[in-house]
Amino acid sequence: MNTHPIEVIAQQSRLAARRLAAAPEAMRNLALAKMADALESVKTQVLKMNALEIIKARDEGQAEAMVKRLTIDDKTFSYMLSRLKKVAQLPDPLDRILTGHTNPNGLRVYKKSVPLGVIGIIYESRPNVTTDAAGVCIKSGNAVILRGGSEALLTNTLLTDAMIAGAVDAGLPEHAIQIIRAPGHEAVGELLKMDDYIDVLIPRGGKSLIKRIAEGTRIPVIKHYDGICHLYIAADANPEQAVAIAVNSKCQSVQVCNALETLLVDSQCAARLLPLLQTAFGLNNIELRGCAETQKLLPGLAPAAEDDWHTEYLAPILSVKIVDGIEEAITHINRYGSGHTDGIATQSLNMARQFEQQVDSASVMINASTRLSGGGDYGLGSVVGISTDKLHVRGPVGPDELTTYKWVAYGDGHLRC
Amino acid sequence: MNTHPIEVIAQQSRLAARRLAAAPEAMRNLALAKMADALESVKTQVLKMNALEIIKARDEGQAEAMVKRLTIDDKTFSYMLSRLKKVAQLPDPLDRILTGHTNPNGLRVYKKSVPLGVIGIIYESRPNVTTDAAGVCIKSGNAVILRGGSEALLTNTLLTDAMIAGAVDAGLPEHAIQIIRAPGHEAVGELLKMDDYIDVLIPRGGKSLIKRIAEGTRIPVIKHYDGICHLYIAADANPEQAVAIAVNSKCQSVQVCNALETLLVDSQCAARLLPLLQTAFGLNNIELRGCAETQKLLPGLAPAAEDDWHTEYLAPILSVKIVDGIEEAITHINRYGSGHTDGIATQSLNMARQFEQQVDSASVMINASTRLSGGGDYGLGSVVGISTDKLHVRGPVGPDELTTYKWVAYGDGHLRC
Numbered sequence: 001m002n003t004h005p006i007e008v009i010a011q012q013s014r015l016a017a018r019r020l021a022a023a024p025e026a027m028r029n030l031a032l033a034k035m036a037d038a039l040e041s042v043k044t045q046v047l048k049m050n051a052l053e054i055i056k057a058r059d060e061g062q063a064e065a066m067v068k069r070l071t072i073d074d075k076t077f078s079y080m081l082s083r084l085k086k087v088a089q090l091p092d093p094l095d096r097i098l099t100g101h102t103n104p105n106g107l108r109v110y111k112k113s114v115p116l117g118v119i120g121i122i123y124e125s126r127p128n129v130t131t132d133a134a135g136v137c138i139k140s141g142n143a144v145i146l147r148g149g150s151e152a153l154l155t156n157t158l159l160t161d162a163m164i165a166g167a168v169d170a171g172l173p174e175h176a177i178q179i180i181r182a183p184g185h186e187a188v189g190e191l192l193k194m195d196d197y198i199d200v201l202i203p204r205g206g207k208s209l210i211k212r213i214a215e216g217t218r219i220p221v222i223k224h225y226d227g228i229c230h231l232y233i234a235a236d237a238n239p240e241q242a243v244a245i246a247v248n249s250k251c252q253s254v255q256v257c258n259a260l261e262t263l264l265v266d267s268q269c270a271a272r273l274l275p276l277l278q279t280a281f282g283l284n285n286i287e288l289r290g291c292a293e294t295q296k297l298l299p300g301l302a303p304a305a306e307d308d309w310h311t312e313y314l315a316p317i318l319s320v321k322i323v324d325g326i327e328e329a330i331t332h333i334n335r336y337g338s339g340h341t342d343g344i345a346t347q348s349l350n351m352a353r354q355f356e357q358q359v360d361s362a363s364v365m366i367n368a369s370t371r372l373s374g375g376g377d378y379g380l381g382s383v384v385g386i387s388t389d390k391l392h393v394r395g396p397v398g399p400d401e402l403t404t405y406k407w408v409a410y411g412d413g414h415l416r417c
Numbered sequence: 418m419n420t421h422p423i424e425v426i427a428q429q430s431r432l433a434a435r436r437l438a439a440a441p442e443a444m445r446n447l448a449l450a451k452m453a454d455a456l457e458s459v460k461t462q463v464l465k466m467n468a469l470e471i472i473k474a475r476d477e478g479q480a481e482a483m484v485k486r487l488t489i490d491d492k493t494f495s496y497m498l499s500r501l502k503k504v505a506q507l508p509d510p511l512d513r514i515l516t517g518h519t520n521p522n523g524l525r526v527y528k529k530s531v532p533l534g535v536i537g538i539i540y541e542s543r544p545n546v547t548t549d550a551a552g553v554c555i556k557s558g559n560a561v562i563l564r565g566g567s568e569a570l571l572t573n574t575l576l577t578d579a580m581i582a583g584a585v586d587a588g589l590p591e592h593a594i595q596i597i598r599a600p601g602h603e604a605v606g607e608l609l610k611m612d613d614y615i616d617v618l619i620p621r622g623g624k625s626l627i628k629r630i631a632e633g634t635r636i637p638v639i640k641h642y643d644g645i646c647h648l649y650i651a652a653d654a655n656p657e658q659a660v661a662i663a664v665n666s667k668c669q670s671v672q673v674c675n676a677l678e679t680l681l682v683d684s685q686c687a688a689r690l691l692p693l694l695q696t697a698f699g700l701n702n703i704e705l706r707g708c709a710e711t712q713k714l715l716p717g718l719a720p721a722a723e724d725d726w727h728t729e730y731l732a733p734i735l736s737v738k739i740v741d742g743i744e745e746a747i748t749h750i751n752r753y754g755s756g757h758t759d760g761i762a763t764q765s766l767n768m769a770r771q772f773e774q775q776v777d778s779a780s781v782m783i784n785a786s787t788r789l790s791g792g793g794d795y796g797l798g799s800v801v802g803i804s805t806d807k808l809h810v811r812g813p814v815g816p817d818e819l820t821t822y823k824w825v826a827y828g829d830g831h832l833r834c
Contacts, residue, residue: 111795117807220808372826390616408783412784
C-alpha cells in the first residue's frame with residue numbers, strides 16, 4: 001500500500017517537531033531573522049506572483065473584498081517581515097517553569113512549558129497568514145503545516161520556500177515548515193485524518209470553513225466562530241467618550257470580528273444619547289436598527305428583530321437596544337453574544353467590576369473600543385488566530401498559547417508506599 | 418414542547434455557574450468545610466446504603482474488582498472528607514492575574530483566571546469521585562453535574578444531597594452541585610447534547626466509556642485513554658535502585674494507569690540486571706514477556722509480540738525489551754507509549770536531561786517510580802481525573818486546570834487608530 005503524499009508530509013512534520021522541541025531559543029530566533037532576510041530577497045518575485053494571482057482572481061470574478069485580502073503591496077510585505085522580527089524579540093515561550101516544589105521526601109517536581117508538536121493551519125486568501133503562522137509556530141518550537149487558499153497558492157509557496165531556506169540556514173530541520181502544494185479539496189480531507197501526527201488544527205476563515213473542519217476531524221481544533229460584540233453605555237457614562245467609543249468600535253473597520261454589532265444603551269441616558277449616536281453613525285453611513293423603545297426615541301428607524309441580536313453583520317449595520325440597567329445588559333450579552341469582545345462605557349468603578357466579572361467573554365473592555373482586543377494591544381507580538389473556545393486558549397493565539405506542558409519529577413530512588 | 422428534565426438540570430447549572438463565578442474565595446472554602454461536615458453527619462446512612470448496593474452488585478454477579486471499587490469503608494470515608502478539607506486549603510485558582518501590562522498609550526491590559534463554567538462528570542462505580550469532583554469544582558468556582566454508575570446511584574445521591582446542603586448553608590446557589598438521578602443510558606445521551614450549557618465533560622472509567630462519550634458529543638471532553646508506562650534502565654543506572662523502581666512501578670498496584678507496562682533495559686547492563694529483575698518480579702508473581710534478546714538472556718521466558726508493546730495490561734504482566742542506548746529507548750517510548758508517564762533510571766545528568774526533553778509524555782520520572790505521577794505528589798491536593806490530551810490540561814486535573822481566563826482592558830476613552 002502506498003503512503004498518501006499528505007501522510008508523508010505529516011510524518012515528516014512529526015519527526016521535525018521532535019528536533020524542533022530540542023532547538024535552543026537562540027537557534028529559533030536566528031531562524032526567524034533568517035526567514036525575514038530570505039523573504040526580503042524574494043520580494044520582487046513575490047509581488048510579481050501576487051499580481052498575477054490577483055489578475056487571475058479578478059478574471060474568475062472573485063469579489064473585490066476577497067481580492068483585497070489577497071493583495072500584498074510594499075506596505076503589507078514590510079509589515080509581514082516586521083512581525084517576524086517582532087516575534088523573535090518576544091520572551092521564549094518554552095522551558096518556562098510554570099510551577100514547582102520539593103516534597104518533604106525530597107522528590108523534586110516541576111511543570112514546564114513545551115511545544116504542542118505539529119500545528120496545521122488551514123486558511124483562506126490572506127497571504128500574511130503564511131508568514132505570521134510560520135513565525136509564531138517556529139518561535140514556540142512547533143512544526144507547522146500550512147494550507148492556504150488555492151487563489152494564493154503560488155504566492156504562499158514562494159513565501160514558504162523562502163522561509164524554509166532561512167530556517168534551514170539557521171539549523172532547523174527541513175520539514176519544520178511545510179506547505180501543502182497539491183490543489184483541490186482532497187488534500188484537506190486527507191489532512192483532517194492525520195490525527196496520529198498533527199496535534200492541533202487552526203482554521204482561519206469564514207464560519208462555514210471552521211465548522212466543516214471541526215466536524216470532520218478527530219484532531220483538536222482551535223476554533224474562531226462569531227464575533228457578536230456589544231458595547232453597553234451605562235447611565236453615568238461620559239457622553240462624548242461613549243459616543244466616540246461606540247463609533248470607533250463599529251466604524252474603524254466593519255468586516256472584522258471585534259467590530260461592534262449591537263449597542264446597548266441604558267434607558268436613563270437613551271433620550272440624551274441616542275440622537276447624538278444617530279448623527280455620529282449617520283456621518284459614517286451606518287444603518288441603525290432599533291428595538292421598539294429605540295424606535296420611539298428615533299422615529300423612522302428600521303426595527304431590530306430577534307434575529308438581529310444573533311447576527312454578526314460584518315457590514316455597516318448596527319442593532320441598538322435600550323436596556324434597564326447593567327443587569328439587563330449583562331444578561332443580554334451573555335445570552336446573545338458570542339463570548340468574543342464586549343465593552344462597557346461607565347464612570348462607576350462598581351459597574352466596571354461587575355461587568356468585568358459577570359460578562360462571560362474572552363475580552364472585556366472598560367471605556368475602550370472593542371477594536372482594541374487582539375494580540376497587538378495585548379502584547380502577544382504576533383498571533384495565528386483568535387479563539388472563541390474556552391479550553392486551552394481564549395482570545396488571541398500567540399506563541400505562549402501554542403505550548404503545552406509536561407510534569408518532571410527528579411527522585412533518587414523514590415518509591416510509592 | 419416540554420423541556421427534557423436533563424435540559425432543566427443543565428440550564429439550572431448554567432445559572433448557578435454565573436453566581437458561583439462571583440462567589441468570593443472565603444465562601445467557596447466555607448462551602449467545602451460545610452460539605453465535609455454535612456457528609457460526616459450522614460456517615461451512618463451512607464455506609465448502610467453502600468452496604469446494600471454492594472449486596473445488590475454481588476447478587477447481580479458483578480466482578481469482585483468492581484465491588485471493591487464500589488465499597489466505602491470507614492477509611493475511605495475519612496479519606497473523602499480529608500480531601501475536601503485539603504482542597505479548601507489550596508490557593509484560590511480564580512482571579513489570578515496571569516499576565517498584564519500598561520501600553521504606552523495608557524491602556525491597562527491583564528489576563529485573569531476565571532471558572533470554566535459548568536463541568537459534567539461521568540464516572541463508574543467509585544463513589545469517592547462524587548466528593549472529589551464536587552470539591553475540585555466548587556474550589557474552582559464551577560457548577561458540577563455528576564453522573565455516577567447505576568450500581569452506586571443511591572450512595573452517590575446521599576453523598577450529593579449532603580454536599581448540596583453544606584454548600585447552600587455557606588451561601589452557594591442550590592444548583593452549584595447536581596446529580597442526575599434518572600437511571601438508564603437515556604439520561605447520559607441527553608447530557609451529551611447539552612453543549613449550550615455544559616463547558617466541558619470529564620468521563621472517568623474504561624477506555625470504551627471515554628471513547629463513546631468523546632465521539633458522541635460536541636462538548637469538549639478532557640480524555641484519559643491508555644497508561645502504557647515505560648521505565649528505561651540506562652547502562653549506568655544504580656542496579657539496586659533501578660530494580661526497586663521497576664518493581665515499585667509495576668507491583669505497588671497493577672490496575673492503575675500509572676503502573677509500569679513495559680520495561681526497557683539497556684543492552685549494556687541487560688546481562689547483569691535481567692536475572693535480578695526476573696527474581697524480583699517472580700517474588701511478586703508478575704509474568705514477564707520478553708523480546709528475542711531478552712529471551713536469550715532469560716531462557717524459557719514467554720515472547721513479547723508487537724501487540725504487547727501496544728498493550729496496557731492493567732494486570733500482573735510486564736513486557737521487557739532490550740534496547741541499544743537511550744535513543745532507541747526514547748524512540749520506542751514515543752512510538753508505543755501513550756504519553757502518560759515514562760521514567761528513566763540513570764546516574765547521568767546528560768541522559769536525564771535528554772530523556773526529560775525528548776520523551777513526549779505528560780509525566781517524566783527521573784529515578785523515581787512511575788506510581789508517583791499524580792495530583793498527590795504534584796501538590797494539586799485533589800483531582801477530578803488525569804488527561805492524556807495535550808491541549809488545555811495534561812496529566813492530573815486539579816482546580817487550576819478547571820479554569821480558563823479572560824482578557825480585561827481598562828481604558829479612558831481609548832480608540833483604535
